[in-house]
Amino acid sequence: MPLETTSPLPQHRRHGSSAGQPLTRRDGVLKVTGRATYAADNHPDGILYAVTAVSSIARGRVTALDVEAAKAHPGVVEVLTPANRPPLAHDPDEKMPPFGFRVEVLQDDTVRYVNQPIAIVIAETLEAATEGAALLNPVYEVEPARTDLESGKRFDPEGIGIGAPARTAHGDIEAGLAAAVRVTEADYVTPPQYHNAMEPHAVVAQWDGDRVTIDMPNQTLALSCASYAAYFGIPAENVLIRSPFLGGGFGSKAILNGPQILAILAARMLNRPVKLALTRAQMYGPVGHRGRTWQKLRLGVDEEGRLTALHHQALCTTSSFDEFLEPAANASLPLYASPAILAEHEGLRLDVGTPGPMRAPGLASGSAALEVAMDEAAEACGMDPLDFRLANYAETEPVTGKPFSSKALRECYAEGAKRFGWSGRPLAPRTMRDENGFLIGWGMGTAVFHCPHFPAEARATLRADGTALMETAGADMGQGAWTALAQIAAEALGLDPDQVELHSGISSLPDGGIAGGSGHTASAGLALHNAGEDAIARLAELATNDPASPLFGAGNIGVVARSGRLHRRDDESRGESYAEILARAGRSDVVGTAKTARDPAVASAHAMYSHGAVFAEVKVDPDLGQIRVARLVGAFAAGRIINPRLVRSQYFGGMIWGASFALHEEAIADRRTGRIMNADLAEYHVPVNADVPSLDAILIPEDDPHVNPIGVKGVGEIGITGTVGAIANAVWHATGVRVRRFPVRVEDLLISREFA
């Protein structure tokens, strides 16, 4: 398949830049040869293995553990329980600022959810530690598990997501509904989902006095160092986290969790390196998940099919002891124009591990409901779903009235529809069949994701041989940071990526910001870009002040960096190489630095989002109700594209997550015990290769002069949004059945009267 060659925008581009080119991954060879080192691949001498014992009840107390039996097992070195767990310097029942959660680290004998750590067994071998944990044979005092709407406790949250207000209002919603000629109202349910990165959470910790080296997959290096320092009562600079490769994160490796803290604590207590890796089942509890939601939408529409009111309510689950609520209803804030919009959230406490951000938090669940509701409203108006969305296109951010920093959504709609062949779509459902008699349906949804920008720092060193070293503590969890960041760095330096060494993934480097929220390339990228420009400016200063240089007297702005040389802007023939400049100055290198953040003035004047449109074709077996996604076409506009090959992969990954949300994923709790009945990779369905249809992602060019000086928006999460609704809407179009509970199942179709 040919790669889209989106041409980088001239004002952001140095001549001969690699940015915008579909380079293959710089870490490709390491990854295909097994030489990329993930946390659990480390083996310091004298290593011990830790295995967590976890609760099998959802609420109550541990009244007995057979520590003797575990300790008697050959190879077992120590068993940590609430009785002997060494103290921590930060109270785990207090939140860790700025957005850490409460953690379960054996502070007492209470059990608050299934799979909570209740002890940790440390042994000479993994086998002995595993057996030791099994021998603990816990006895519980069980309290009834609160697992659903009936038993959970509802509450009004102070905030949702990470610090967003629980309620956002624009205009008068009841007046808007009263003014409508038609009101579409429906309820939607989304299930609990677990990140299930392929790499289980692992840690290898080793102490040297009051300094600790931690190998772990980590999306937030600097923040985590500060948090571990607080837990262990040591200065942040005494914590070194190495995270060169993450085997997927999706948000679950951005927040500290109990088992990892306990392993680090055990290493300190025993004064030996300790390795701990969660089992797959243990990832269904202490490391976050996407909470369940019940959502209600009310859409008021006028004669022309324009929204008069958009009311989105979400009831979102959290744990009994901490809060992370999916900001699901906020999905209705950025997308469609309406004189009245109201997004409201309510909380529901259950006996589950605390949820956390999971790929496209809020927007994944919220847009699933919103996009189906938009489809239902279009149907009620007798309008084509795309025309209906165009009729409600927001020219400015609906709630704030701010202009968008850029928004090529119209182009996404047009190009996506064209590639998909949308224009021939019959309005009525159940009208298309393939040659085998399968029902065919077409649906669409709008994709949107915000563009956060995290503070970041970087250092650029131009070396005597004309090559460069670029440094920032970023994280590559598969998005391709090692490649895209090197491309940005090389461009800033006027060098080829091959001439740029990029150091990243270790906390001792300048803070590369957070790898999350689809903001890493922009955040760490801008820091690298500015550090590179700073180094070039310093180099230019050396040259322009040196009478022996052909650049003498040109002044800083009179100089252009390209292909490892500085040239005069007014006379390209006059210039010299970086190596020559450094050699004559007798310097071994020149170092530039940068500290970057979003310009608050620009931010407050603009609304910043990536946009897209997703079109889906499904085929449904008319007898069995089996649903297959046959085609997905997504068109996305996300500012400047640094590497189309990697960006396309991010879109594909997101769209597959969307298909997974629509048709596969759901954690199912036993209502009596609260135990998750499918806490594995066989019964918790994630798509396999055969589930994934032909995918097409179109990269719509978009010039964003405001979002940040390098024009880059985020691409990691947007693919999920829009896709879920597109598939559900296609199922309706194929069958005439509106399923408002995700994932859409065979039985939802079979029991429906319309399907028969």
Next chain:
Amino acid sequence: MGYHMSLSISLTINGLKREIALDDPRVTLLDLLRERLHLTGTKKGCDRGQCGACTVLVDGRRINSCLALAASLDGAEITTIEGLADGEDLHPVQAAFIAHDGFQCGYCTPGQIMSAVGLISEGNAGDDPERIRELMSGNICRCGAYQGITEAVLEAQKDLAERNRRDAA
């Protein structure tokens, strides 16, 4: 340690014959490779035979190494991801995975590649993408790199068939 037993097995791993004194009968092939021989290219995703991350070739056949007890494999010939490339020369499947961006985080990748190598050498791949998708479905990729994986297997299969024809001629 362990059960104070000692069991000696002999394995040929990536062409190298090794005598291994096992002190514990519970050790799986996966944990033997990773924790005792420090061949960490093979990954653990589930330890239950559900994800394929631990796929290696045993006597040329694809298996989930997390489900095999090391002690039961005396005399076996094992190929892991570390044994595929010829020095710096990548195996065609490895090269195709890079060219088609058949991975993101790379954690499932050793297993995907070993599965692909296995199914190509079994003559199973053919040039039907639908069939390849089906046959590669024992290997989960949470990043969703499936499109690139399928393209990579198709290309590597063609490439290897071509080489075989050349070698035969």
